[in-house]
Amino acid sequence: MMEFDKMLSAKTAEIEEILDRFLPKQEGLQQPVMETMKYSVKAGGKRIRPLLMQETFLMFSGEGEIICPFMAAMEFLHTYSLVHDDLPAMDNDEYRRGRKTTWKVYGEGMGVLCGDALLNYAYETAAGAFLQAQTKEAYENISHALRVFMHKAGIYGMIGGQVVDVLGDGKDIDSDTLDFVFKLKTGALLEASLMIGAILAGADEDAVRTLEDIGRNIGMAFQIQDDILDVVGNTDELGKQVHSDEKNHKTTYVTLYGLERARGDVKNYTQAAMDELMSLKEKKAPGGTEFFEEVLRMLVYRTK
Numbered sequence: 001m002m003e004f005d006k007m008l009s010a011k012t013a014e015i016e017e018i019l020d021r022f023l024p025k026q027e028g029l030q031q032p033v034m035e036t037m038k039y040s041v042k043a044g045g046k047r048i049r050p051l052l053m054q055e056t057f058l059m060f061s062g063e064g065e066i067i068c069p070f071m072a073a074m075e076f077l078h079t080y081s082l083v084h085d086d087l088p089a090m091d092n093d094e095y096r097r098g099r100k101t102t103w104k105v106y107g108e109g110m111g112v113l114c115g116d117a118l119l120n121y122a123y124e125t126a127a128g129a130f131l132q133a134q135t136k137e138a139y140e141n142i143s144h145a146l147r148v149f150m151h152k153a154g155i156y157g158m159i160g161g162q163v164v165d166v167l168g169d170g171k172d173i174d175s176d177t178l179d180f181v182f183k184l185k186t187g188a189l190l191e192a193s194l195m196i197g198a199i200l201a202g203a204d205e206d207a208v209r210t211l212e213d214i215g216r217n218i219g220m221a222f223q224i225q226d227d228i229l230d231v232v233g234n235t236d237e238l239g240k241q242v243h244s245d246e247k248n249h250k251t252t253y254v255t256l257y258g259l260e261r262a263r264g265d266v267k268n269y270t271q272a273a274m275d276e277l278m279s280l281k282e283k284k285a286p287g288g289t290e291f292f293e294e295v296l297r298m299l300v301y302r303t304k
Helices: 002-022 031-041 048-059 068-085 102-106 108-132 136-153 158-167 175-200 205-232 253-257 259-283 290-300
Strands: none
Touching: 002 048, 002 068, 002 290, 031 068, 031 102, 031 108, 048 068, 048 175, 048 290, 068 108, 068 136, 068 158, 068 175, 102 108, 108 136, 136 158, 136 175, 158 175, 175 205, 175 253, 205 253, 205 259, 205 290, 253 259, 259 290
8 A cells, every 4th residue: 555655646746747837837918817727726636537547548558748738638627627616606615625716716707717718728738739749640549539538528528417417406306317417527537538548548449438438437436425425524634615515405326325325336336447447457458457446446435
């Protein structure tokens, strides 16, 4: 475990350096929004999505810096979703990751603009990977990765899940609708992270689809655990308000099924992901999956 913790710290520090490299320079009359972007991105977090992307890239023996723009872009995209999620019109949260949310520090209007800026800058950053393409294959892989990136962020991915989530506020929703929200709102960017890493490393389509399934299962486990923590966690450890789902009268996995079923399903979805990962490891993953496996376990069995 100590060895894993050391490796995780080193890899997270590397990701922080990548984010610093790709964040915009603080200059021009529009500098205030750049300040909000930096405040939001550098608020901490586990950097799970770029970490999973990098690990999948290495799993398929990817080489070079072509992955870096996508790693940064994914974290910018994820951060924009959090900034907007915290707004008064959405979850109305005042704390995230142990400090005040963007809108609470800079105002609601600037919070909206910060999210807009991060979304657009994410696409701009990812497209910058084309500048590193040295071969036709690399160019095609970047094109494929960019399509996945945009699709999983949009109406058929994260935004689609967010729409259904917002429409369900204060209402009793059924299990199929809740699963839909989880798979799109939470799972889509995890799926995209795994898929993009493999695509940029040149993995075949079958492997990419398997990773999409793994991301979907991990996304379900992650969001169910999030619902559990909203009930049993505490604000100091989580770095954000607890019982926010109850405050917003939201149907969650816990309210629908109870804590015992929720905890059991976290294990079931995680095991399904691990089984698929083992199958992939045996057939197609020359780079190994040991660290990758530990990251997945840490992600779904977290306490904060």
